[in-house]
Each structure stands twice: as structure tokens, then as C-alpha cells.
Amino acid sequence: MFPALETELKQETLPDPYEDFMYHHLQYYGYFKGPTCLPSTVHRQIEAVSRDSLMLGSPLKSRQLLHDEFGEVKPCLREPRDLFAFFSSSGPLQAPRWPIECEVIKESLCHIEWVPPQPEYFYQPTGNEKLPEIVGEEKGTVVYQLDSVPTEGSYFTSARVGGKRGIIRDLAVTLQGPEDNTLLFESRFESGNLQKAVRVDTYEYELTLRTDLYTNKHTQWFYFRVQNTRKDVTYRFTIVNLLKPKSLYTIGMKPLMYSQLDADTHNIGWRREGKEIRYFKNNTEDGQQPFYCLTWTIQFPHDQDTCFFAHFYPYTYTDLQCYLLSVANNPVQSQFCKLRTLCRSLAGNTVYLLTITNPSRTPQEAAAKKAVVLSARVHPGESNGSWIMKGFLDFILSNSPDAQLLRDIFIFKVVPMLNPDGVIVGNYRCSLAGRDLNRHYKTILKESFPCIWYTRNMIKRLLEEREVLLYCDFHGHSRKNNIFLYGCNNNDRKYWLHERVFPLMLSKNAPDKFSFQSCNFKVQKCKEGTGRVVMWRMGILNSYTMESTFGGSTLGNKRDTHFTTEDLKSLGYHVCDTLLDFCDPDRTKFMQCLAELKELLQQEIHKKFNELGQDMDLEGSWSDISLSDIESSTSGSDSSLSDGLPVHLLNIAHEVNQKKKMYKKKKKKPLQTRKQRNEQYQKNNLMRELKLTEDIPERAGFASTLQKQPTFFRNSENASSSAMRNEKPRLNELHGRDKGSSLDPSKMTSLILTKNKERMQTEKPGFTVSCSPKRSTNPSQEPVPDMKPSWSRNRYPATRRGRAAMTVYPSLHIYTYP
Numbered sequence: 001m002f003p004a005l006e007t008e009l010k011q012e013t014l015p016d017p018y019e020d021f022m023y024h025h026l027q028y029y030g031y032f033k034g035p036t037c038l039p040s041t042v043h044r045q046i047e048a049v050s051r052d053s054l055m056l057g058s059p060l061k062s063r064q065l066l067h068d069e070f071g072e073v074k075p076c077l078r079e080p081r082d083l084f085a086f087f088s089s090s091g092p093l094q095a096p097r098w099p100i101e102c103e104v105i106k107e108s109l110c111h112i113e114w115v116p117p118q119p120e121y122f123y124q125p126t127g128n129e130k131l132p133e134i135v136g137e138e139k140g141t142v143v144y145q146l147d148s149v150p151t152e153g154s155y156f157t158s159a160r161v162g163g164k165r166g167i168i169r170d171l172a173v174t175l176q177g178p179e180d181n182t183l184l185f186e187s188r189f190e191s192g193n194l195q196k197a198v199r200v201d202t203y204e205y206e207l208t209l210r211t212d213l214y215t216n217k218h219t220q221w222f223y224f225r226v227q228n229t230r231k232d233v234t235y236r237f238t239i240v241n242l243l244k245p246k247s248l249y250t251i252g253m254k255p256l257m258y259s260q261l262d263a264d265t266h267n268i269g270w271r272r273e274g275k276e277i278r279y280f281k282n283n284t285e286d287g288q289q290p291f292y293c294l295t296w297t298i299q300f301p302h303d304q305d306t307c308f309f310a311h312f313y314p315y316t317y318t319d320l321q322c323y324l325l326s327v328a329n330n331p332v333q334s335q336f337c338k339l340r341t342l343c344r345s346l347a348g349n350t351v352y353l354l355t356i357t358n359p360s361r362t363p364q365e366a367a368a369k370k371a372v373v374l375s376a377r378v379h380p381g382e383s384n385g386s387w388i389m390k391g392f393l394d395f396i397l398s399n400s401p402d403a404q405l406l407r408d409i410f411i412f413k414v415v416p417m418l419n420p421d422g423v424i425v426g427n428y429r430c431s432l433a434g435r436d437l438n439r440h441y442k443t444i445l446k447e448s449f450p451c452i453w454y455t456r457n458m459i460k461r462l463l464e465e466r467e468v469l470l471y472c473d474f475h476g477h478s479r480k481n482n483i484f485l486y487g488c489n490n491n492d493r494k495y496w497l498h499e500r501v502f503p504l505m506l507s508k509n510a511p512d513k514f515s516f517q518s519c520n521f522k523v524q525k526c527k528e529g530t531g532r533v534v535m536w537r538m539g540i541l542n543s544y545t546m547e548s549t550f551g552g553s554t555l556g557n558k559r560d561t562h563f564t565t566e567d568l569k570s571l572g573y574h575v576c577d578t579l580l581d582f583c584d585p586d587r588t589k590f591m592q593c594l595a596e597l598k599e600l601l602q603q604e605i606h607k608k609f610n611e612l613g614q615d616m617d618l619e620g621s622w623s624d625i626s627l628s629d630i631e632s633s634t635s636g637s638d639s640s641l642s643d644g645l646p647v648h649l650l651n652i653a654h655e656v657n658q659k660k661k662m663y664k665k666k667k668k669k670p671l672q673t674r675k676q677r678n679e680q681y682q683k684n685n686l687m688r689e690l691k692l693t694e695d696i697p698e699r700a701g702f703a704s705t706l707q708k709q710p711t712f713f714r715n716s717e718n719a720s721s722s723a724m725r726n727e728k729p730r731l732n733e734l735h736g737r738d739k740g741s742s743l744d745p746s747k748m749t750s751l752i753l754t755k756n757k758e759r760m761q762t763e764k765p766g767f768t769v770s771c772s773p774k775r776s777t778n779p780s781q782e783p784v785p786d787m788k789p790s791w792s793r794n795r796y797p798a799t800r801r802g803r804a805a806m807t808v809y810p811s812l813h814i815y816t817y818p
Contacts, residue, residue, distance in 0.1 A: 098163030114269030119561040122252025140200035144185035156432040159347035187224040193426035194224035204236040212427040214434035221381030221428040223310040229300040238295040248551040249279040260306040315386035343454040349420040356412040375415040380422030382476030391572025433646035441534035448646040477547040484518035486545040488536040510574040512556030
């Protein structure tokens with residue numbers, strides 16, 4: 001059909017070297033699986049042929065143009081999924097990208113989901129728990145230690161798949177034989193966290209957690225592996241560098257354990273284990289901050305088993321990608337759930353955005369939909385947020401009638417993992433910028449905090465299109481049991497207490513998990529950078545942080561039991577159920593909750609006044625009392641310590657500040673008024689002339705001239721003495737002169753005037769110098785004590801065009817600062 005093109009293709013056989021190299025490079029890393037690379041000229045010719053074939057009705061089809069069942073081209077393009085590097089059904093998952101300092105083992109970990117058949121109750125202290133002595137590596141043996149871990153003072157530079165280049169060393173000790181019962185530790189996997197393990201006795205180990213990367217704090221999350229276990233032997237583990245003085249471990253929380261043999265043979269997953277649990281202060285002082293210890297004992301179920309310990313049920317970045325891949329490959333769910341890339345993290349990992357809604361029949365129906373925004377894992381060590389998010393997604397993507405109704409009336413914007421970098425490396429609170437992202441929602445540093453910046457920008461654009469009914473960020477809490485919300489008190493009397501209706505409804509729908517009494521709606525100054533406060537100030541009335549405990553429930557049928565993953569996922573369903581109640585056209589439930597809230601608030605006000613020992617009639621004025629005065633501050637974290645510039649900018653800011661200080665020391669403070677500039681100029685000239693007169697023979701005559709004190713000089717001195725006395729404190733302050741300095745401004749003026757008069761009379765004998773003052777002053781007036789002069793704020797006032805010309809005085813004109 002195209003003989004000329006065929007001839008050219010036969011003649012051109014040598015491929016372009018660069019394109020051939022890039023083809024093999026991309027194919028090696030699995031990014032390209034197309035045909036053998038052809039020269040660029042051939043590509044252009046083939047593309048031209050493809051366009052001509054479409055025009056001539058050829059069966060060749062574009063991958064982007066849509067075709068109907070008859071094979072005809074539709075005048076529209078497919079949704080550009082490939083532009084966002086999203087995973088395909090046939091290709092592998094995107095491998096996590098690690099900082100180049102982190103060593104990563106090649107093994108892939110996978111844990112099964114399992115719900116214990118019986119409730120897992122809190123640990124009940126007996127009072128006989130042993131308090132182990134912390135001995136450290138001086139008296140013990142280090143059996144595991146991470147060497148290359150970036151801490152405070154360093155900052156993130158780059159990342160790659162697999163982390164650190166080179167051979168991955170085996171950090172665990174080498175066993176001396178089958179009788180060696182030393183445990184083999186490992187944490188260099190996704191979300192793992194263990195810095196060091198020291199063997200202090202045969203079956204006793206002291207563990208040190210790694211701080212968040214590029215920081216020296218936030219040790220709470222732990223997740224590590226042990227091998228070479230022995231059955232029916234009591235082991236003791238003690239974590240020695242925790243930072244929080246209060247913990248749920250003091251009120252019965254147990255660590256989590258996972259046995260690989262139990263999972264493979266009995267389909268048993270994570271379970272709460274541990275005895276003799278104590279949380280106490282470490283008496284070892286390092287001169288900086290106090291550490292706290294967590295100790296527990298355990299008996300492993302099998303010999304030669306592989307077991308894992310964790311602070312809470314892990315949910316990794318790979319777990320999220322597997323879940324999203326199943327959604328993308330589901331032909332039904334993919335119709336109303338669109339997966340996109342919100343942005344890339346600092347390390348280059350994808351931050352996913354889900355848009356969930358049923359297709360609208362008309363543009364008016366689409367425009368009438370309100371939006372709901374949900375997010376999780378801004379704090380990477382709070383994996384309970386991911387389990388609640390998973391429960392929400394499971395329900396909203398199901399074929400339940402309630403889920404279909406919600407998709408009909410809402411557009412859901414979901415960011416399931418806001419901080420993938422922190423999740424991958426096993427941080428507890430920070431991103432790779434070394435900062436708590438939930439204190440930076442007001443940031444303008446897009447390059448340093450991309451996940452937060454793009455999330456806020458997405459919500460801002462969403463608010464321009466439609467009303468956002470609710471915003472909720474899923475978190476975990478390490479000091480309080482149950483699940484509760486933090487909100488923002490509304491100051492508009494029209495919507496008074498409306499922000500509390502949704503939490504109250506949720507407590508009624510999940511009475512054994514959610515505690516309304518633990519909710520708090522006070523907006524603290526230290527929380528101004530959090531997601532809920534920033535979104536509230538952007539105009540979202542119902543803006544919340546959902547806090548789910550690492551422990552369990554103290555309510556109803558689940559009292560004194562630990563939460564399982566199923567409990568957390570069920571709360572995701574309850575969020576959907578409460579949304580339907582909250583938006584029910586029948587406002588009966590809403591008004592009932594509002595009336596109950598007013599009664600609860602009135603009782604709380606009475607309680608507060610009784611505690612203060614005051615009596616007050618609240619019949620008419622109780623609703624005018626500020627809600628912030630009634631509530632206490634939220635007992636959250638101290639992560640405001642992680643506020644501020646990212647680590648890599650702190651060094652630059654420090655250098656800039658140092659340069660500014662040096663520059664300020666060298667640079668003199670600018671003068672404020674014309675008179676002060678004149679005085680400074682005259683002082684400089686006096687010093688110059690005194691220096692010059694030291695080497696001339698007439699120096700004695702000049703000194704005698706100074707002693708004579710002519711009449712015109714005394715008049716000038718008296719006339720200007722009042723003004724000089726008034727401005728003397730300011731001059732001393734600006735010039736930085738010592739009190740004992742002999743250079744008085746009036747004397748400097750007299751010296752200059754005397755010298756000038758002699759010179760002018762010598763050059764022009766008939767000329768008389770006039771030295772009348774510019775303004776009349778009263779020498780007897782004294783300045784008011786402790787009264788600052790009212791200087792002009794404009795350092796260099798502009799000259800007014802309509803101003804009258806000033807009289808020129810020869811002596812003053814000569815020495816006026818230009």
C-alpha cells in the first residue's frame with residue numbers, strides 16, 4: 001500500500017544508539033515491554049501511516065481513541081490513566097522507594113488477617129511484676145544493630161527502589177551451632193522499626209527503637225522479627241528508649257505477636273500476648289531527656305519459629321497498593337471509583353487519590369452533590385487509621401443499598417495514605433522532611449511537604465465547586481482508650497452546636513466503641529496547623545480528627561477488651577451509616593441530637609460552676625458562655641516540637657541568620673532625621689580636619705583660635721543648645737558613644753564654624769558670615785523625663801514640591817549631608 005515507505009524501512013537498518021540503550025534500560029527495570037526499538041525517523045513514519053490508516057478506514061486502532069462495538073472511532077479519548085503511572089492488571093506493583101541510607105532486605109513479608117474467636121482482655125497487673133535493671137551494652141552483648149541510620153543533623157537527599165546500594169549485610173549474630181539459642185533479630189523491611197538488640201541474659205534482651213528518620217525523637221512504633229525461638233521458655237523483652245511519660249501499657253494494653261508457623265498451619269494471625277507488663281521510667285540519665293521503658297515476658301508457641309512483634313496491627317504501603325489493585329481490576333467498582341495520583345512524596349512514592357461517586361444523569365444532578373473528604377496515615381505509626389479507612393472503603397464500594405444511596409448523593413474524595421514515605425521506613429510521626437505533617441497544613445513549601453500541600457489545594461478547589469459537608473482525618477491515640485473525635489467550636493450562633501451532632505450520632509450507632517464524652521471541640525493555638533483546624537477555617541463546618549485507640553474499649557459489651565482489625569473496620573461502616581442519619585431529609589434525628597446536646601452542655605456548665613463554688617442562674621444567659629472556656633485542652637501529642645522548617649532548610653536558615661547577624665554588626669544603624677545626618681556629617685569632617693592639622697605648623701594658632709570663643713560662636717551655641725539637649729539621648733543611642741566621650745555635638749559645630757569663618761574671611765575679606773539659627777528655641781526648656789522623641793517613621797522623607805524654598809546659611813549649607 002505504501003511502497004516508498006517499505007523501501008525506506010528496508011534501507012534503514014541501523015538503530016539509533018541512544019534509543020536502543022534506553023529501550024534496554026527500561027526493559028531491564030520492567031517499565032517497557034513493547035517491541036524492539038526502532039529509529040526515530042521510522043517512528044514518525046509509522047505514526048503518519050497510522051493517522052492515514054484511520055482516515056482511510058484501516059483496521060489499525062489507537063490505544064487512546066474509544067471504539068464502539070462496531071469498531072468505529074468515537075470523537076473522545078480514554079481517561080489518561082497511563083499518564084499517572086498507575087498499576088495495570090498485568091504488571092507488578094510499584095516497588096516502594098527508600099532513602100538511599102536505608103538498608104532493605106529482599107524478603108517480602110505477608111501477614112494473614114485473622115479475628116480472634118474470643119475477646120482479648122486487658123492485662124490485669126498482679127503487683128508482683130519484676131522491674132528489670134537496665135544494664136546496656138557495656139554488660140551485655142549486642143546481637144543486632146543498624147549502622148547507617150540518618151538521625152538529627154542530616155536530611156533527606158534522594159531515594160531509590162531497594163534503598164542503599166551494595167550488598168545487604170546480615171546484621172544478626174552468627175549461630176555457633178544447633179544448641180545456640182540466641183535470637184536472630186531483623187527490622188529492615190517495610191514499616192519495620194528496631195535499632196538495636198542487646199542480650200543481657202540467656203533469655204533476656206534490651207531493645208532500642210530507631211527514632212524517626214532525620215530526627216532525635218518520636219520512639220513509639222515498633223515492628224520487628226525474631227527467629228531461632230525456643231518453646232516453653234520464658235523470654236523477657238525491654239524497650240529502653242520510649243519518650244512518652246504516659247502510655248496505654250500502664251492500663252492493660254498488650255503487645256501484638258505473630259507466629260509464622262501458626263499462620264501456616266492453623267491460619268492464626270496477630271494476637272495479643274505478654275505477661276508481667278510494666279511501663280516505667282528509665283533511671284539511666286543521658287543528660288538530655290528522660291526515657292521510659294516497656295517490659296514484658298512471653299513464651300513462644302514453637303521451636304525454630306519465625307515470630308513478629310508490633311505496637312499495633314501493621315498496614316504497609318504494599319498492603320494499600322494490593323487493595324487498590326483489586327479495586328482497579330474489579331469491573332464493577334472501577335465504574336464508580338476513579339483512582340488517580342494526587343502527587344509524589346519526597347521519596348517519589350505515589351500518593352493516591354480516590355474519587356467515589358455514582359455517575360450522574362444530568363449536569364444539574366452532578367452539581368448538586370455535596371462532597372466528603374477523608375484521609376488517613378498522616379502519622380505513619382498510627383496504622384489503626386488505615387484499618388478504619390479499609391472498613392470505610394469496603395462498605396462504600398459494596399453493592400449495599402445504603403452504599404449506593406451514599407454514592408448517589410455524595411462525591412467522596414479519599415486519600416488513604418498521606419505519608420507513604422513515613423509508613424515505608426517505619427516512622428512513628430514524621431515524614432522524610434523530619435517534621436510532623438499534621439502541623440503544616442498551612443505550609444507554602446510545596447517541595448518540602450508535597451502530600452499536605454496538594455491535599456489542601458485539592459480541597460480548596462473542591463470548595464470552589466461545591467459544598468464540602470464533612471472532613472475527617474483518621475488517627476491513632478496512645479494514651480486514651482475508645483474512639484472519639486476532635487472538632488472545632490463554631491462561633492456562628494446560627495449553627496451553634498451543629499458541629500457536635502455528627503459525633504453524638506456516631507456514639508449512638510457504635511455505643512461500645514465510640515465515646516462522645518472523650519470528644520473535644522476546643523481550638524488550641526498549638527493545633528492551628530492541623531488538618532481539622534485549617535479545613536475548618538477554609539469553611540468546612542464539620543471538620544474532625546478521628547482518634548482511635550491503640551488499646552481497646554471501656555464501653556458496653558466490649559468493656560476491657562482490645563480492639564481487633566474487625567472492630568476498626570466496623571467503625572468505617574458506622575461512619576457511612578452516621579452520614580445517612582446526618583443528612584436524612586427527615587430532620588427528626590438531627591433536632592433530637594441538638595436538643596440533647598443543649599441539655600448536656602447546660603449540665604456541664606452547672607458542673608463547672610459547682611467546682612468553682614459559684615452559683616449562677618443560667619436560664620437566660622447560659623448559651624452565651626464561650627464553649628472554649630468550658631472544655632479542657634486536648635490531651636494529644638507534643639508533636640508541636642516537630643513544627644518549623646524542614647530539616648534541610650533549617651541549616652540554610654541558620655546560615656542566613658548568622659550572615660545577617662554579622663552584617664548587622666558591621667552596618668551602623670541609619671540615622672532618622674536630617675539634623676542627625678548633619679551632625680554626623682559634621683563630626684566626620686571634624687575628625688578629618690583634626691587629623692590633617694596635626695602635621696601643619698599652624699596647629700598652635702588653631703588651638704588659640706579655639707580658646708578665644710568669638711561672639712558669633714557663643715550665640716550659635718546658645719541658640720542650638722536646647723535642641724541639642726533634647727536630642728542628646730537619641731544621638732548617644734544611635735552613635736553608640738560612651739558616656740565619657742569628649743566629642744560633644746555642639747563643640748563639634750563650634751569648631752567647624754570657627755574654622756570656616758577664618759577661611760572665608762581670608763578668601764573674601766569683605767564678607768560677613770551669618771549664623772542665625774533656623775528656628776528659635778528656648779534654652780531654658782528641659783526635656784520631659786522618660787519621654788521618647790516622636791521621630792518620623794519614614795527614614796528618608798520625600799521632598800514636597802509645594803514647599804517654600806529655605807533660606808541658605810553659608811556655614812550650614814556647606815556641611816549639610818547631601
